[in-house]
Amino acid sequence: MALNDSLSPPLQVSQWFNTPEPLTLERLRGRVVVMHTFQMLCPGCVSHGVPQALRVHGLFPRDEVAVIGLHTVFEHHAVTGPAALRVFLHEYRIPFPVGIDQADTASPVPLTMQAYGLQGTPSVVVFDPAGRVRLSHFGQIDDLQLGAVIGQLLAEARPQPSLEGAPRPAGVAGGSPCADGACGVDK
Amino acid sequence: MALNDSLSPPLQVSQWFNTPEPLTLERLRGRVVVMHTFQMLCPGCVSHGVPQALRVHGLFPRDEVAVIGLHTVFEHHAVTGPAALRVFLHEYRIPFPVGIDQADTASPVPLTMQAYGLQGTPSVVVFDPAGRVRLSHFGQIDDLQLGAVIGQLLAEARPQPSLEGAPRPAGVAGGSPCADGACGVDK
Amino acid sequence: MALNDSLSPPLQVSQWFNTPEPLTLERLRGRVVVMHTFQMLCPGCVSHGVPQALRVHGLFPRDEVAVIGLHTVFEHHAVTGPAALRVFLHEYRIPFPVGIDQADTASPVPLTMQAYGLQGTPSVVVFDPAGRVRLSHFGQIDDLQLGAVIGQLLAEARPQPSLEGAPRPAGVAGGSPCADGACGVDK
Amino acid sequence: MALNDSLSPPLQVSQWFNTPEPLTLERLRGRVVVMHTFQMLCPGCVSHGVPQALRVHGLFPRDEVAVIGLHTVFEHHAVTGPAALRVFLHEYRIPFPVGIDQADTASPVPLTMQAYGLQGTPSVVVFDPAGRVRLSHFGQIDDLQLGAVIGQLLAEARPQPSLEGAPRPAGVAGGSPCADGACGVDK
Numbered sequence: 001m002a003l004n005d006s007l008s009p010p011l012q013v014s015q016w017f018n019t020p021e022p023l024t025l026e027r028l029r030g031r032v033v034v035m036h037t038f039q040m041l042c043p044g045c046v047s048h049g050v051p052q053a054l055r056v057h058g059l060f061p062r063d064e065v066a067v068i069g070l071h072t073v074f075e076h077h078a079v080t081g082p083a084a085l086r087v088f089l090h091e092y093r094i095p096f097p098v099g100i101d102q103a104d105t106a107s108p109v110p111l112t113m114q115a116y117g118l119q120g121t122p123s124v125v126v127f128d129p130a131g132r133v134r135l136s137h138f139g140q141i142d143d144l145q146l147g148a149v150i151g152q153l154l155a156e157a158r159p160q161p162s163l164e165g166a167p168r169p170a171g172v173a174g175g176s177p178c179a180d181g182a183c184g185v186d187k
Numbered sequence: 188m189a190l191n192d193s194l195s196p197p198l199q200v201s202q203w204f205n206t207p208e209p210l211t212l213e214r215l216r217g218r219v220v221v222m223h224t225f226q227m228l229c230p231g232c233v234s235h236g237v238p239q240a241l242r243v244h245g246l247f248p249r250d251e252v253a254v255i256g257l258h259t260v261f262e263h264h265a266v267t268g269p270a271a272l273r274v275f276l277h278e279y280r281i282p283f284p285v286g287i288d289q290a291d292t293a294s295p296v297p298l299t300m301q302a303y304g305l306q307g308t309p310s311v312v313v314f315d316p317a318g319r320v321r322l323s324h325f326g327q328i329d330d331l332q333l334g335a336v337i338g339q340l341l342a343e344a345r346p347q348p349s350l351e352g353a354p355r356p357a358g359v360a361g362g363s364p365c366a367d368g369a370c371g372v373d374k
Numbered sequence: 375m376a377l378n379d380s381l382s383p384p385l386q387v388s389q390w391f392n393t394p395e396p397l398t399l400e401r402l403r404g405r406v407v408v409m410h411t412f413q414m415l416c417p418g419c420v421s422h423g424v425p426q427a428l429r430v431h432g433l434f435p436r437d438e439v440a441v442i443g444l445h446t447v448f449e450h451h452a453v454t455g456p457a458a459l460r461v462f463l464h465e466y467r468i469p470f471p472v473g474i475d476q477a478d479t480a481s482p483v484p485l486t487m488q489a490y491g492l493q494g495t496p497s498v499v500v501f502d503p504a505g506r507v508r509l510s511h512f513g514q515i516d517d518l519q520l521g522a523v524i525g526q527l528l529a530e531a532r533p534q535p536s537l538e539g540a541p542r543p544a545g546v547a548g549g550s551p552c553a554d555g556a557c558g559v560d561k
Numbered sequence: 562m563a564l565n566d567s568l569s570p571p572l573q574v575s576q577w578f579n580t581p582e583p584l585t586l587e588r589l590r591g592r593v594v595v596m597h598t599f600q601m602l603c604p605g606c607v608s609h610g611v612p613q614a615l616r617v618h619g620l621f622p623r624d625e626v627a628v629i630g631l632h633t634v635f636e637h638h639a640v641t642g643p644a645a646l647r648v649f650l651h652e653y654r655i656p657f658p659v660g661i662d663q664a665d666t667a668s669p670v671p672l673t674m675q676a677y678g679l680q681g682t683p684s685v686v687v688f689d690p691a692g693r694v695r696l697s698h699f700g701q702i703d704d705l706q707l708g709a710v711i712g713q714l715l716a717e718a719r720p721q722p723s724l725e726g727a728p729r730p731a732g733v734a735g736g737s738p739c740a741d742g743a744c745g746v747d748k
Contacts (some may be wrong), residue, residue, distance in 0.1 A: 044368030047368070181327050182308065230466055233420070418741075481696035547604070556605045559680055
């Protein structure tokens, strides 16, 4: 549909990591997509954005929520090329697919970043299962807020929202009172 | 409806703080309700549960998400009575309503805690706008996961989910590159 | 010596916990003494002061650095008495000796707190091995700064400062590169 | 003196940043020197070592404690050269002098790192004012422990240790009870 295309421009990526074949938004349809855009030498990306993307990747079922990274280099291009990014992804143990935003010959800002009107890094763009942009946020965003957006989009996608659809509570061992951050009732 | 009543037993509260009149689940219908149950001398409640409840209270619109506290004392009753709790709420600057779970004469575990089958503190119970329990979690839960549950329930409640329904991205000033945890594109 | 007595007034304690017999500063001579003064319902004490005191207690050799707590109640006396403090010490697993500062019949501020001119909680008072006050700090103090004061006093006390006197570096396993927060050279 | 030379090999640095002229240990004599060795793509260096070095730099008087960085590249040389490091130092706002450890033509491990027998990054090496190595630690080290070592070396250097020598307690405003992490006595 033309509307969706205008809302969600295609990802223009010159190189992909951590995926056997290039990704497209079309191939991710049916899932909520959390796209974390970053630069490898941006302090806020390294301290906040990357760990948050890893948490999202670790929490949600992969067939419901896809996490991808986009390396949107708009400064310091010379020292943050593909070889440097490859090392970064290795050292930070990033397991999800990461693409390099296609450089523009006429601007320091790469093409996907331009198409989405992103203001800088870190930014997070969240797509619903139909492929529409539902959140585009520049700067740090709280886990509570990002989680709420993801939860909302997951719920919309389910015809029959159910308890089972909720993320599974992490098991907390009961046992002795007040251990591991919780106080259990003795039994 | 009988079903709902059985799923969500009434709150049995001996005393309320931070509310002009006693709360009931019925009065909170139409909103997602996040009930944080705690004990004032439970370390995990103080370090994790209470700050998380304050973050939820601060993030979501009050007419969509209601945060309440429930002091479920099942140990050390003698030193965590109403006078001590009042001081705790004051010192920790807790602004949302907090009830004291009604003591049981036959058990150290108070009545609401029994009715909900809570295993200890901290626990979080999330009700949908219809008043049904949708999450009951003992122990620490991540912000990302709790946010997802709240977002899911908010989405279910809206006949026409819309972009506007998403939490507003916190404004991040652009301006100079790489300040305040983000790198902005120069313009 | 009169001078010392004026600098370091005796601890006036109505009750001790976690020690088989009452402590005095005289009995602690020869060691650096880090006295953490707190109130059990003071948020900054619980989030910062108590964990810091536990870290000091865990790091330094016990025969060189003694950590003690002093419960200096100047507000909310009714709900922070000995029975409540006992529960607090149990729940927060505080292993070092803690005394209750002797209440004054004429002032809400207890006697040791008055004698030391402490402004509030948390405060930390550090004594050198001769029993003299060398640091008295109201409010949160960084670990780096508190560590420097302790290190200075330890060094003064040793006629022949030596490498061995330095705290032992925590062992960090080498092995594989970039695991557990460090990158090791492959061998 | 031969002894010192053997204990503290000269820094072999191919390029310095943030200093008008090359540094030597001799020029830093009279001060405690905290040398933070790191690699710009080592996660533990970025999350722990660099922020700690910045705290040390910010806390102690510059004429008593000198903080320097040493970029000890032993892996990923191609993407962590001088141009990349320059960007890193700029983006992370590192104000203290940083040298690039001189590459070895015969080993991936650079020369100063070899001479000091460092096992990896991050490592911290602390010199006393006479220029002797007094701590060499691989991996993350707590602020409390690093502070103690610095305090010890500062105390050794002062003929007349005095209260004034202790780091100044950060001022904490009294005023209203229980604000900004501390509870003040009302006056």
